[in-house]
Amino acid sequence: MNPPVIITCALTGGIHGKEANPNLPEQPDEIVRHGVAAAAAGAAILHIHVRNPDGTNTMDVEIFREVHDRLRAETDAVLQLTTGGSPLLPVAERIQPVKLGPEMCSLNMGLLNFFIRGEQVFFPNHRSDITWFATEMAERGIRPELEVYNSAMLEEVAHLIEQGILTPPYVVNLVLNTPTQGGMRGTPANLQDMVSRCHDLPADPRDIRINVSSMGRTQLPITTIAMAMGCNVRVGMEDNVFWARGELLRDNAQLVERAAAFAGLLQREIATPDQAREILGIPDRKTEKTT
Template identity: 30%
Template sequence: METIQKIAVIGAGTMGPGIAQALATGGYVVSIWDPVAEARERGKSRLSDGVETFVRNGTLDQEQAEKIKQRVTFAASLEESVAQAGMIIEAIVENVEIKKTFYRELSKQIDKNVIVASNTSALNIFEIVPEEMLPQQLIMHWYGPAQLVPLVEVIKSEQAPQAYADAAMEVLRRCGKAPVLMKKFIQGYIVNRLQQCLNREVFYLLDNDICTAADIDYAAKISFIPRAMVLGFCIHARDPINAWATSSTPEAFKKVNALVRAKCPDVIINNTCVGGRRFDEEKNVMLPNLLYSLEAEPEVGSVDITCYSMIRNMKDRKEPLKSPREAFKWNYNYMCTQNDAVRTTKLMQEKGIKPEFEVFGINDLKYVDTMMKENSISAPYWFQMLFGGSGIYPCAEVMMTVTKLLPAESLFSVIGVGACQSAMIALAIALGHHVRVGLEDNLFYGPHDLAKSNAQFVERVVRIAKELGRPIATPAQAREMMGLGAPRSYTY
């Protein structure tokens, strides 16, 4: 077979730009195509950010970086992308019907001697592609971030010649990867199945009271796992004078983001509270929009799409606590109009920040329709709904009703406030949703039992998820689900 010189990467979402960067680093000409123009533009930015990260870390010099970027082009059509390509890597959304439609169209565009490899994470692609394409079909399963993680698991269809698998392995080795050729397809491949074994043994140790979670974490960190990974952090930077209030300076968010990234290289960084405005009753004025965290450029930013008012009696803070003060009554009035929401999400889109919509009432969902019409948001949509406290009434009927009102391609996460937290997160997990927990939402682990740390809440979620057969996502899997690219770098 002919030497491969050009490779087409289909899909400019979570994995595509990183795969393209790795291939271009290996000297290949790469053409990326995505049917969504916005995704292509985001892909360009992610590719550039990924290459420049290597420059900042001293892995590449600027001349090498420019050559890598010049080898990658973004095509306007599938036909343009696959023209003269010796290999095609499919990295589109994990949806059977969408993949079937894509492969039917692809089969009309390419010759029978072109190698086609799917980056599918969980689907048996050999049962999805048209039968006539099986002699040229492989699986090439990359791990995110694709430009960083060496391992790629390769599988060929029974009908494909061994020469195609050998050619794929050679491509990957030329790109500095460490490929493994598997004999046949199995869900989870190699590493994900090993990871599930590890998860099972962790639960066995905890359930049988053999050691503590802290013991397991410490033993893992200093032995076979160089770093611990979690799904994502929702970060509140605090005002140094009034510790109960969110900071109004971008520098505070930048500092916290950098500190978190230094400890957790893969975790998703989510900064809080942008978009709305507060009303100062004493001065009778509307304060400016809360947009401070946008300058810190988090990967995800929360937009509280609601209007509410509350009065809280704040107890006194005495030394040695920081920021001691007398007791006072706090009048908090917040509003986020539809214009505020549209303006904020457009700003976030310009900065490549994914909006996370915090919903406090069912009526707040009307904001989303407006934002979709204004093209200020794109799928997949990320919603977190507040149950209890100043949010939605916490009961099963309301949760099931709310989920029916969400737009298609939505990810839905539940926040349980106060005493209803355990019941709401258990219900959410059972219904197939995601959850958020932490000391911001609930100070008590149980009745009259103050929580010692956020870790207690996370450990409880993991136990519930295990009992209900819901695996916990890794940061890479979460990035793929949310349509995020490689982890952003933060310095301060």
């Protein structure tokens, strides 16, 4: 029997804005509303970016604090704050959400060139940055999700594991079909190859937790294949703003509902937030409150 599938919902992201879909949540009230609905639809984890009042990306700790605290009060979902933010933001700013001590943070595992509105933008995630971010997370008991955009980044995951900074289990998110130079296309062959390579990491295979994301029109087929392979999945308007060709999404919950429906057809149970915490080695909130 496959374990329960953990569905993550990436609510807004750091690349496109309301020009891509006017329903994309940008301000705290919108993000919280989408997050509550996504959690109710079956998302065990909410992946969170925030925006300035003008819709531009920010790593402002106080905006993160507001969204984090409100979602924590209104849902039981695991809250995962980004440290990717946007390729347009400095590395020193991108680490700021770690200071809030959330249950999880994303941690990018290598260098990329993004293409944003016709511009080439370098996304720095040097090995020294990765080590710095991982150390800060480990000191605060934050479970990192290791963001892997190509097979070479799995070598950085291996290096990080061998440094002994992190404790198992190791959560690896395979991110496919990004608008980048250096990213892997969202194809079944690339997915199969990267999942296979995850089993070669220098850790007990039982300590590896594989999550799969894929952008745009590849989101539905790749996440469905991933669930059939026994992986966890991420959906959400950060990764895809369309329900179908030519039809914009109403909200994030639509994508979560569809992922949950496909999981059911594959006879996989949907993980609750507490089950996700157990699978990912995150203390449950009851334990956290009494310690």
